[in-house]
Amino acid sequence: MALLTLDDATVRFGGPSRTAHAALDRVDLEVAEHEIVCVLGPSGSGKSTLLRVVAGLQGLDGGRVFLDGRDQSGVPAHRRGVGLMFQDHQLFPQRDVGGNVAFGLRMHGAVRSEQQDRVRELLALVGLPGADGRAVASLSGGEQQRVALARALAPRPRLLMLDEPLGQLDRSLRERLVVELRELFGALGTTVLAVTHDQGEAFALADRVVVMRDGRIAQSGTPLEVWQHPADEFVARFLGFDNVADATIVGEAADTPWGKVPVPAGSPQGRGAKILVRPAGVRLVPAAEARSTCTVTARTFRGTHVAVHLQATGAPRLEAACALRDAPEPGDEVGVAFDAGEIVVLDGAAPA
Numbered sequence: 001m002a003l004l005t006l007d008d009a010t011v012r013f014g015g016p017s018r019t020a021h022a023a024l025d026r027v028d029l030e031v032a033e034h035e036i037v038c039v040l041g042p043s044g045s046g047k048s049t050l051l052r053v054v055a056g057l058q059g060l061d062g063g064r065v066f067l068d069g070r071d072q073s074g075v076p077a078h079r080r081g082v083g084l085m086f087q088d089h090q091l092f093p094q095r096d097v098g099g100n101v102a103f104g105l106r107m108h109g110a111v112r113s114e115q116q117d118r119v120r121e122l123l124a125l126v127g128l129p130g131a132d133g134r135a136v137a138s139l140s141g142g143e144q145q146r147v148a149l150a151r152a153l154a155p156r157p158r159l160l161m162l163d164e165p166l167g168q169l170d171r172s173l174r175e176r177l178v179v180e181l182r183e184l185f186g187a188l189g190t191t192v193l194a195v196t197h198d199q200g201e202a203f204a205l206a207d208r209v210v211v212m213r214d215g216r217i218a219q220s221g222t223p224l225e226v227w228q229h230p231a232d233e234f235v236a237r238f239l240g241f242d243n244v245a246d247a248t249i250v251g252e253a254a255d256t257p258w259g260k261v262p263v264p265a266g267s268p269q270g271r272g273a274k275i276l277v278r279p280a281g282v283r284l285v286p287a288a289e290a291r292s293t294c295t296v297t298a299r300t301f302r303g304t305h306v307a308v309h310l311q312a313t314g315a316p317r318l319e320a321a322c323a324l325r326d327a328p329e330p331g332d333e334v335g336v337a338f339d340a341g342e343i344v345v346l347d348g349a350a351p352a
């Protein structure tokens with residue numbers, strides 16, 4: 001049995017009229033015990049509303065929420081046994097670090113010695129041993145994040161929910177802490193439901209990624225499944241893949257604005273298809289040797305590679321990934337070829 005189940009969960013803002021906006025539109029979701037699920041999506045996709053519904057901070061207009069198989073209808077937030085950590089941490093400035101971490105334990109009636117032992121244990125786990133007497137104002141952003149996490153974990157919640165947990169931190173700190181968080185949750189066996197708009201954060205933290213669009217789940221799968229096989233054009237573009245074009249597929253080839261592109265065996269045939277060409281699948285070759293040519297319009301250094309932006313006459317822009325030493329200059333004319341292993345045939349219509 002799943003630890004968390006959302007069954008047909010619906011939330012409408014604006015009342016029951018036809019113009020009401022569905023922040024959640026009949027969402028079904030299960031989270032297994034010890035699983036880390038990250039809900040990913042742009043602003044307004046419904047991911048934060050989903051979190052608030054599970055926490056009991058937002059009522060449902062339809063559907064139900066189950067925890068451990070128990071219907072949570074009418075169960076207030078403080079009785080659901082879940083932990084919630086917000087983006088801005090919301091630490092109590094008048095309390096020291098130890099007082100913040102012990103807050104939930106105190107509300108649950110834990111004796112003082114139990115509070116002190118749990119505070120020491122959690123501060124050591126989050127990398128702040130001996131910090132219980134420090135003032136909140138003396139902490140860096142990363143340290144405040146760790147204290148907020150320890151406070152959320154202190155009452156041993158059945159489910160820990162994170163709302164953009166690393167959103168206010170700089171990139172290098174986020175990248176380091178997300179690795180530490182995954183290791184910590186694994187060691188504790190914590191069940192986690194997190195929401196974020198940051199793809200890198202979600203893919204590094206999660207066992208399963210859920211992509212939302214307009215209050216609905218657009219795709220759910222392991223990070224590898226979602227990355228390798230985006231379900232449709234919306235998911236592909238949200239993940240940062242812009243090489244998407246209309247295609248007509250015949251056999252194992254597709255006619256596209258960029259020319260003939262190989263597609264995987266068994267791809268659906270005919271007109272009206274959309275294909276994704278990953279930048280790694282665009283090979284630059286001498287123009288004289290290619291059936292399709294493009295002009296280099298720009299180069300962007302991405303750390304591990306250079307993104308080369310290409311423009312062919314009458315076609316969408318095309319991005320290729322190549323090593324710095326091999327990157328052509330803007331204005332150069334180059335040929336392009338395509339690797340079948342980096343082509344994905346997408347389902348569904350284009351995003352509005």
